[in-house]
Amino acid sequence: MSRKTLLGIIAVLGAVLTVFKEQFGLAIDATAVVGGLTVIILYILFEAKLDFKRVAGQLGKFKDPKFWLALISALLVAVNESFGLSLPIETILAVLGIIMSLLFKADSKKISSA
16 A cells, blocks of 8 residues: 555545534544544554664663663662652662672673663
8 A cells, every 4th residue: 555545545534534523523633633643554554664673683782781770770760759769779779780780690890880
């Protein structure tokens, strides 16, 4: 299916939604719905494959202990502030760095320099 055909179908859908909105008093914004559907459909059909290929080429980064330490520490800080837990973040991050170095069998100096 070409982009012109797809956009033609979406335009007809937008016109039908506008008619239904006017005739039946629907409380939707047909322009916003059609615009959102257009973006979603075009992304899925034409861009999602390229994004999946880019991510698949970088899967090795998910095995890096620095990535996991940064992700967990950011989540920990956000949860600590959101729920008012008042956890000692520095202590937890130090222990987390040691645990992760053991899990990933990495050099603790490499992790702590992140």
